[in-house]
Amino acid sequence: MNTDNLTDRVWPEKMDSLRGGLKGRLAEDFCVLQGAVDALTRYLDQQAPEPVRSTGLDSLREMNRRIRRLERLADNAADLALGAQLRRLRAPLPMELTGHLRALCACASEELAACDHPLQVIFRDRTQGGLWLEADDNLINSLLANLLSNSARAGADRVELTCTADRRLLYRDNGSGADAAALALLTQGKAEEPFLARGGTGLLLVREYAAALEWKCCPAQQPEKGFAVDFVLPAHCPDPSQLVLADGAKQMECRHAACRRCMQQEFAATLWRE
Amino acid sequence: MRNGDKQEWVSALFADSDRGQCSAIKLYGAAQQSVEVCAAVTSGLQVLEILEKGLSPQVLVLDTLLQGPGLGELLWQIGRLDLASRPCILVTAMPCTQKTASRFLTMGADCIIFKPYTMAELFAAVYRCGGSDSAWNSYRVREYLHDMLCEMHYNRRLGGWNYLERILLRTVLESDDYIAKELYQYAADGQHIQPGTVCSALQRINESLRRTGPEGYDRLCRAVNKPAGSRLSNLELIRSLTELIRRAMGR
Numbered sequence: 001m002n003t004d005n006l007t008d009r010v011w012p013e014k015m016d017s018l019r020g021g022l023k024g025r026l027a028e029d030f031c032v033l034q035g036a037v038d039a040l041t042r043y044l045d046q047q048a049p050e051p052v053r054s055t056g057l058d059s060l061r062e063m064n065r066r067i068r069r070l071e072r073l074a075d076n077a078a079d080l081a082l083g084a085q086l087r088r089l090r091a092p093l094p095m096e097l098t099g100h101l102r103a104l105c106a107c108a109s110e111e112l113a114a115c116d117h118p119l120q121v122i123f124r125d126r127t128q129g130g131l132w133l134e135a136d137d138n139l140i141n142s143l144l145a146n147l148l149s150n151s152a153r154a155g156a157d158r159v160e161l162t163c164t165a166d167r168r169l170l171y172r173d174n175g176s177g178a179d180a181a182a183l184a185l186l187t188q189g190k191a192e193e194p195f196l197a198r199g200g201t202g203l204l205l206v207r208e209y210a211a212a213l214e215w216k217c218c219p220a221q222q223p224e225k226g227f228a229v230d231f232v233l234p235a236h237c238p239d240p241s242q243l244v245l246a247d248g249a250k251q252m253e254c255r256h257a258a259c260r261r262c263m264q265q266e267f268a269a270t271l272w273r274e
Numbered sequence: 275m276r277n278g279d280k281q282e283w284v285s286a287l288f289a290d291s292d293r294g295q296c297s298a299i300k301l302y303g304a305a306q307q308s309v310e311v312c313a314a315v316t317s318g319l320q321v322l323e324i325l326e327k328g329l330s331p332q333v334l335v336l337d338t339l340l341q342g343p344g345l346g347e348l349l350w351q352i353g354r355l356d357l358a359s360r361p362c363i364l365v366t367a368m369p370c371t372q373k374t375a376s377r378f379l380t381m382g383a384d385c386i387i388f389k390p391y392t393m394a395e396l397f398a399a400v401y402r403c404g405g406s407d408s409a410w411n412s413y414r415v416r417e418y419l420h421d422m423l424c425e426m427h428y429n430r431r432l433g434g435w436n437y438l439e440r441i442l443l444r445t446v447l448e449s450d451d452y453i454a455k456e457l458y459q460y461a462a463d464g465q466h467i468q469p470g471t472v473c474s475a476l477q478r479i480n481e482s483l484r485r486t487g488p489e490g491y492d493r494l495c496r497a498v499n500k501p502a503g504s505r506l507s508n509l510e511l512i513r514s515l516t517e518l519i520r521r522a523m524g525r
Contacts, residue, residue, distance in 0.1 A: 027368050027369060027388075028368060028390075030389075030390040031295070032294045032295045032298070034390055034391075035295050035299070035302070035392075035396075036297075036298045038298065038392050038393035038394060039298040039299070039300075039302035039393055042301075042302050042305040042393070043301050043302070043304065043305040045305070045430060046430055053429065053431075054429075057427075
């Protein structure tokens with residue numbers, strides 16, 4: 001029996017208190033702040049005379065961008081602070097990974113294009129018939145969104161995500177590559193202080209999300225130009241007593257909507273232009 | 275009735291214990307024409323008083339953190355009131371488990387919106403709850419147009435927006451088959467203006483967008499397969515906006 005899972009398990013009451021705790025308070029405050037900025041923006045846009053209107057709107061746009069960045073940072077910080085407990089807020093459900101990743105790549109490419117970034121995300125299915133696993137799709141979305149925004153900022157214009165039959169997920173980009181400190185953090189969990197001070201929390205989160213999914217982060221042969229990382233996925237052991245009837249189409253729709261929101265939040269916060 | 279001739283209003287009563295949020299709701303409500311903010315109050319008791327006085331909003335927006343009485347008690351009390359028509363109840367909540375969300379729905383809420391949300395998302399949810407399906411489609415066209423032109427820094431007060439909006443309600447929701455002259459006539463009908471006035475207004479909008487939002491204008495060009503940096507005709511502008519709004523609506 002895996003005792004780690006037992007100690008990390010969060011009961012519904014505790015879930016509520018966690019949600020209503022750090023993340024809930026952050027959500028509440030961001031909501032009010034965003035509401036005030038939205039209302040002022042709409043009001044100025046329609047009622048204020050020039051040049052108050054354009055100057056005011058410029059300031060409010062800037063505030064909007066800052067709110068998005070802070071919202072993302074606060075979300076990441078809360079995930080790191082609450083660690084293992086928060087990661088297991090949603091029970092993992094059986095899912096077919098290749099279908100989800102195909103949709104995620106298409107969605108990520110669209111959202112990157114909307115931010116005027118040339119990065120294309122390509123999915124390659126080498127599984128010969130799909131790959132089932134038990135996972136929380138929100139964790140997969142967050143993990144890949146962090147990696148993709150890193151690739152985009154490293155100047156990559158192509159990311160290849162390959163799913164193989166031996167249950168591996170390979171991530172490759174053609175950006176400026178990662179230094180030794182970044183790779184050590186990602187694959188061995190060795191966090192060097194100067195690296196974290198430069199903003200390496202994204203990779204720390206990737207490692208946290210991978211751990212929550214029980215995906216093993218493995219060092220990959222680094223390409224001449226670019227960055228590579230492999231994830232070894234756990235075996236799929238379906239438990240017949242946990243089987244539930246679900247509306248597949250509805251579930252898929254919810255997953256796609258959550259994926260788009262995750263990508264939008266990540267890219268809007270990290271790739272906006274000055 | 276033609277699209278754009280009459281915009282369907284949805285009346286809503288908001289209750290949120292945060293005074294800042296109530297002020298923002300009132301201000302946002304004053305600057306848009308789709309949702310009538312009957313009141314924005316800070317306690318459950320005020321909601322009951324307003325409903326008992328006979329005000330009959332189409333939508334009630336209630337926050338889960340409301341006090342005096344709290345949400346559960348308030349929903350029960352509302353259920354006991356003898357109202358002329360039952361309002362649709364939208365609950366604003368912090369992210370919660372499926373079980374908690376189901377509890378709100380069992381207690382009488384019709385839908386839930388989770389924080390943090392933008393005012394645009396909140397008002398859209400209110401409109402979706404209280405408006406008809408056809409009005410919802412028109413609402414989405416209007417809002418997407420608003421977002422796109424705002425992103426391109428267009429000043430709505432320069433005029434012509436209403437003509438463009440009427441034209442797009444037709445091109446997005448109704449017909450693919452149109453010529454510029456016919457659309458100008460359509461926008462001018464019943465407005466006591468000549469089609470030429472509509473044409474001039476669209477030219478002004480076109481020119482202004484090209485100047486104030488060059489990046490967005492390039493996206494408009496690409497939507498009608500023209501290279502970035504091109505100058506669009508009025509009809510091309512309408513076609514590109516139609517295409518982008520349809521894409522955003524998933525049509």
